[in-house]
């Protein structure tokens with residue numbers, strides 16, 4: 001880094017400011033500077049198509065891949081009984097509430113949890129919880145390497161996994 | 169496959185040594201507790217990146233040293249290769265390289281050496297509980313079948329999490345969420361174990377009979393899942409799923425998963441003329457040692473068949489507990505089986521008869537090797 005000490009100070013202050021402003025979106029749990037994130041507030045997005053991811057940074061990965069016009073729901077993790085993480089520790093109740101309360105009925109939930117052992121079990125459990133609702137439940141197509149986080153998968157692979165999604 | 173150079177840095181009592189290993193192998197002669205087994209342990213570490221004697225990595229570092237490192241130059245018909253493994257006490261950092269490239273996952277570097285160790289403790293594979301024999305299957309298959317390795321890892325992950333959910337008394341929907349993954353990986357494990365056992369049953373009988381001087385023995389895979397009618401992996405998926413459902417009440421009561429490949433057994437019996445006795449329960453000391461040798465011989469055969477390499481045979485003082493007749497027969501068998509390099513340890517010269525005394529000798533004292 002070539003910048004002067006002042007520049008470094010300015011940059012670090014900006015980062016602290018940013019960290020102070022960032023909070024979870026009240027609807028989907030995505031990173032946001034406002035109560036509701038830009039995606040949830042955007043009327044051009046398809047609010048009847050909800051993509052469920054484990055972590056907020058995975059929203060960014062899917063957005064960068066393009067081609068996805070729906071909205072998100074961030075679980076904030078995955079089922080992990082060895083770490084004491086069950087459904088109560090994840091944003092599952094808020095997802096079900098969101099589907100119940102939706103102005104335009106949700107028609108499809110894409111379960112985009114990771115292809116790891118824990119991500120798969122989380123998907124199976126979500127499918128069970130979503131079954132009573134009249135929504136189509138889909139899972140990303142295989143092709144994303146087992147155990148890899150969406151964050152590290154390239155955009156084309158993500159786009160193909162979404163377009164090739166299948167019924168659970 | 170053969171090991172041409174072995175470089176040792178602070179592994180147990182072996183200090184800093186670079187050894188040129190003769191192509192045909194070597195007999196290492198020394199009194200007890202001088203480091204003979206340590207040397208074989210170091211060599212086999214390059215195969216599995218852990219101690220075959222069950223020691224923790226930390227115990228393998230020489231006293232007062234921060235780390236150990238082992239490197240081996242390997243040669244085979246398909247070319248040369250350099251494998252290294254190092255472990256640092258601080259931060260418990262293990263590093264494995266193949267031809268200089270660090271492996272992200274240790275499993276990517278497994279099985280480079282294509283070696284088999286014969287050790288006096290092998291008899292525990294026969295006398296110990298079913299877990300000992302499952303461990304044997306897991307090692308043999310993990311080293312020869314990449315898909316098995318992946319399946320057994322996924323199975324263990326799913327099982328640990330499912331058992332945690334059962335133990336915590338979670339509702340059944342939460343327990344059952346692990347089932348699809350558990351069943352998929354578990355069916356692959358059962359199917360591949362079963363197929364290997366079927367394929368190796370005849371060689372096992374023949375090796376046993378050759379070492380015992382007549383008496384054969386059988387090897388059979390007995391699954392906790394009823395897989396009698398299941399002919400494909402898909403069939404086993406179905407059978408395993410059913411077995412899980414049927415045992416749900418019991419697993420909830422016991423707080424642990426009660427069916428699956430983690431409850432399966434490799435059954436070893438003497439043939440009919442020996443009364444069909446289960447070797448674990450009724451075998452004599454000599455019979456059990458013979459069966460353990462036969463298991464190692466089928467392991468070597470698997471390396472030969474699957475990897476197309478003559479395995480490096482490591483013999484850790486195996487003749488000490490065998491009678492003279494059995495020792496003769498096993499030596500004869502090894503000559504017949506076109507083994508590759510043979511590296512053996514023995515306490516005294518007279519025990520070394522492999523290849524009609526053709527093996528070069530090294531002596532070892534206080535961890536120092538003299539060629």
Ligand SMILES: [Zn+2]
Pocket residue numbers: 025026027028029030036037038039040041
């Ligand atoms: Zn949002």
